[in-house]
Amino acid sequence: xxxxxEVAGLSKRYGDLVAVDEISFSVGYGEVVAILxxxxxxxxxxxxxxxxxxxxxxxxxxxxxxxxxxxDRTLRDRVGIVLQSSGFDVExxxxxxxxxxxASYRSPRGVDEVMEAVDIGAKANERIKTLSGGQQRRVDVxxxxxxxxxxxxxxxxxxxxxxxxxxxxxxxxxxxxxxxxTIVLTTHYMDEADRLAxxxxxxxxxxxxxxxxxxxxxxxxxxDPVIRFAASGAPHGSLPETMADRATESDGxxxxxxxxxxxxxxxxxxxxxxxxxxxxxxELRRPSLEDVxxxxxxxxxxxxxx
Amino acid sequence: MNDWPSFAxxxxxxxxxxxxxxxxxxxAAFFSTLLPLVMLVLFVxxxxxxxxxxxxxxxxxxxxxxxxxxxxxxxxxxxxxxxIFLSTQRDxxxxxxxxxxxxxxSALMCGxxxxxxLIAAVSGTLMIGVGWxxxxxxxxxxxxxxxxxxxxxGICCFASLGVALxxxxxxxxxxxxxxxxxxxxxxxxxxxxxxxxxxxAGWLTFVGDLFPLRPFVESLGAAFSPFTEAPAIEWDRLAVxxxxxxxxxxxxxxxxxxxxxxxxxxxxGRRAAASEPTRT
Numbered sequence: 001x002x003x004x005x006e007v008a009g010l011s012k013r014y015g016d017l018v019a020v021d022e023i024s025f026s027v028g029y030g031e032v033v034a035i036l037x038x039x040x041x042x043x044x045x046x047x048x049x050x051x052x053x054x055x056x057x058x059x060x061x062x063x064x065x066x067x068x069x070x071x072d073r074t075l076r077d078r079v080g081i082v083l084q085s086s087g088f089d090v091e092x093x094x095x096x097x098x099x100x101x102x103a104s105y106r107s108p109r110g111v112d113e114v115m116e117a118v119d120i121g122a123k124a125n126e127r128i129k130t131l132s133g134g135q136q137r138r139v140d141v142x143x144x145x146x147x148x149x150x151x152x153x154x155x156x157x158x159x160x161x162x163x164x165x166x167x168x169x170x171x172x173x174x175x176x177x178x179x180x181x182t183i184v185l186t187t188h189y190m191d192e193a194d195r196l197a198x199x200x201x202x203x204x205x206x207x208x209x210x211x212x213x214x215x216x217x218x219x220x221x222x223x224d225p226v227i228r229f230a231a232s233g234a235p236h237g238s239l240p241e242t243m244a245d246r247a248t249e250s251d252g253x254x255x256x257x258x259x260x261x262x263x264x265x266x267x268x269x270x271x272x273x274x275x276x277x278x279x280x281x282x283e284l285r286r287p288s289l290e291d292v293x294x295x296x297x298x299x300x301x302x303x304x305x306x
Numbered sequence: 307m308n309d310w311p312s313f314a315x316x317x318x319x320x321x322x323x324x325x326x327x328x329x330x331x332x333x334a335a336f337f338s339t340l341l342p343l344v345m346l347v348l349f350v351x352x353x354x355x356x357x358x359x360x361x362x363x364x365x366x367x368x369x370x371x372x373x374x375x376x377x378x379x380x381x382x383x384x385x386x387x388x389x390i391f392l393s394t395q396r397d398x399x400x401x402x403x404x405x406x407x408x409x410x411x412s413a414l415m416c417g418x419x420x421x422x423x424l425i426a427a428v429s430g431t432l433m434i435g436v437g438w439x440x441x442x443x444x445x446x447x448x449x450x451x452x453x454x455x456x457x458x459x460g461i462c463c464f465a466s467l468g469v470a471l472x473x474x475x476x477x478x479x480x481x482x483x484x485x486x487x488x489x490x491x492x493x494x495x496x497x498x499x500x501x502x503x504x505x506x507a508g509w510l511t512f513v514g515d516l517f518p519l520r521p522f523v524e525s526l527g528a529a530f531s532p533f534t535e536a537p538a539i540e541w542d543r544l545a546v547x548x549x550x551x552x553x554x555x556x557x558x559x560x561x562x563x564x565x566x567x568x569x570x571x572x573x574x575g576r577r578a579a580a581s582e583p584t585r586t
Contacts, residue, residue: 051406053565073310073408081406087398091330092323103319104409106308147407 003062004029004151004182005050010059012045012206019045021206022059029150032183034197036190038297042206043186044084047155050184051081064151077106080149082140084156084186090129094120097128098142105147118142118172134165141172152176154185158192170195190293194218204297218292224257227264229282231272240271253281313413320417321424324391328425334387339429342379343436345499346371355441360501361524362531369444372437373526374498376430380457381464381493381519383426386485388418388468394478402565419465426461448536452529459544460522463551467518470554473561489519496520497527518550 005027012020020042027033035043048054049061052068052075061068066075088097095111102108115121118138123131128139137157144152157173158166173196176183187193193200194214202210202217210217230253239247239254243264247256258264261284272279287295328334346368353367360370395401404414437443445453471488475481493499495510496519502511514520521543528534528543 053402053405073410076406077408079406081403083399083403083406085399086403087395087400089323089327089395089400091327096323096326100319100323101403101407103311103316104404104407106310106408143403 003027004031004064005184006060006062007046007050008060010046010049010061011057012042012049012054013057018206020049020056023203023206023208024059025201025208025211027182027184029182030180032177032185032196032198034193034200035184035186035203036188036193036200036293037186037203038188040205041203043188043203044155046203047153047184047186051079051153052076077147078150080144080147080152082144082152082154082157084159086140088128088136088139091127093125093127094131094139094142095124097139098146101143102146107148108146109148111146114142114145117145117175119168134161134169137161137169138172145176149181151182151184154183156186156188158187158189166192190218190289194289202293202296210296217296218289224259225261225284225286226255226257227261227268227282227284228253228255229268230254230280231277232280238275240267242267310408313410313416316409316413317416317420320414321420322417324418324421325424327391328387328421334390338379338383338387338425339432342375342382342429342433345378346375346433346436346441349375350441358501359503360527361497361503362527363533365531366442368437368441369530369532370501370527372433372441372443373530374523376433377460377519377522377526378493378498379429379433380426380460381489381522383429384422384461384464385468385471386482386489387425388422388465389471389475389485390478390481392418392469392472393475393481396472396563397478397566399565405564415469419469422465422468423461426464427457430457430461443530444532445530446532446536449529449534449538452537452539453526455539455544456522456525456529459547459551460526463518463522463547463554466551466554466558469558469562473558473563477566492517492519496523498523515546518547521546 003026005025007026008024009022010020010024011018011022023042023046035046037043045054049056050063050068052063052071055069063071064075064078066072068075092100094115098111098114102111112121115124118141120135120138120142123135128136131139141154141157144154154173158169161169170192173183173185177196183196185193185196197214199213200210200217201208243256243258246258247254249255256264265284271277349371350367355367357364357366358370362370392401401414434443434445438445471481471485475484492514495514496502496517497514498519502514511520521540525540525543525547528538528540531538
């Protein structure tokens with residue numbers, strides 16, 4: 001087996017809605033892959049099919065060499081699953097909960113070791129019900145790790161976190177990468193995918209619209225800075241010839257990408273003085289990850305999904 | 307690679323954790339263990355421990371109520387508790403989480419049922435013990451097998467019905483209401499709180515006989531009645547319970563759900579459709 005996960009032509013419908021539309025991708029051993037997309041893009045459906053929780057309507061799927069639809073105890077012993085939302089028996093303590101799940105596996109990791117890995121050891125003897133959302137999420141991850149999995153699924157590991165908790169989670173997940181575990185994570189945050197993944201698969205409306213390294217997805221488009229301004233009494237068409245064809249107007253703002261900001265700004269301010277135009281909110285900036293991601297979803301940017 | 311943990315070990319681990327959860331959920335412990343005991347004390351206080359006519363002959367108040375309330379206690383510890391517990395674990399996603407691990411379903415269910423059975427046995431024994439120690443409950447050695455058999459079949463039957471209740475309950479929030487709405491009228495129709503006598507409407511005893519609670523009350527009551535002939539094993543009553551238990555087990559096995567109802571359509575369908583227009 002050369003790949004940890006192989007997906008070919010996977011489809012899933014819920015009634016009339018096509019949740020996953022003949023998608024194909026693969027994940028190599030030791031790779032960390034982020035599946036990125038907005039709500040309803042088909043991320044969770046795809047991952048739940050890989051996890052063996054859902055049936056599929058078409059296509060071939062192989063997880064660690066086994067079809068998860070026929071996944072047995074042996075497969076589940078090798079895979080760790082951190083679901084988007086799954087509950088606890090909240091009257092059990094953290095350590096008790098991890099011990100309980102450890103009992104199901106053939107060669108579980110140590111309870112203390114796993115608690116340390118997710119940094120929840122200080123709460124070992126606290127009941128789950130007393131933990132914050134972020135702390136409970138750590139226990140979720142601990143339960144995903146306790147079986148010492150070859151492959152770990154993380155479904156939206158930081159959704160609903162405050163920025164500090166998200167940052168702490170990223171540090172924890174980064175340290176997992178170092179252990180060589182194959183990780184598939186879903187997220188709708190571009191920065192999270194960029195930070196954690198070797199490769200990003202962008203899903204939208206059930207289709208793969210990009211499948212590449214973070215550098216490839218973000219790189220070429222973030223290189224060009226953007227000039228953005230609102231100008232009173234400045235009809236779009238009256239811009240200097242050199243930039244009129246590059247400019248777009250939306251929400252009252254004119255935006256143009258530039259490869260020579262100094263030259264373009266000089267031309268722009270000259271034009272403004274000449275025409276008596278005053279700027280509001282003139283700014284020069286690099287597109288954020290978020291911009292790149294939204295452009296991808298809007299179809300403004302095309303990446304070859306190899 | 308180590309060997310798989312044995313089935314017995316897994317079932318034992320889960321039973322132990324279920325016991326722990328039961329002890330840490332005082333409301334469950336109160337309703338299935340303490341409340342029936344309080345009822346015994348109250349009934350004896352209200353009626354005095356004098357004799358009165360029952361369907362088992364003329365008995366003292368305690369001789370009638372101790373076995374009847376033991377039945378109620380056992381049904382509550384199994385049927386009500388498993389029904390509420392399992393549906394809660396389903397709705398909160400605990401079951402789904404287990405589904406993603408190598409834990410065999412049968413080991414999980416054995417743990418859940420084993421724990422409830424243990425709690426039921428303790429509650430039932432406590433009831434009989436208090437009756438014997440405080441209220442001169444008469445227990446005949448020759449009828450012990452009938453008592454134990456009735457206990458065992460009753461516990462198995464109502465544990466199985468508890469799993470079915472969890473399967474039927476559309477949500478964990480509705481499980482306690484469903485449990486009470488079924489068990490309380492049944493308790494009255496089965497002679498748990500008030501002895502069914504010659505004045506009882508024929509249809510009520512007929513209905514009571516069809517369901518499993520009255521057979522439990524009757525079989526245990528017969529084993530405690532001084533007027534029955536040892537061994538006093540009511541095979542036909544036990545058979546009715548066994549039938550109900552088996553039917554419930556088959557139903558549950560066929561319809562068991564690992565996650566909250568409608569999870570599939572909600573996650574993939576409605577939410578997806580609803581979020582679509584907001585994106586662009």
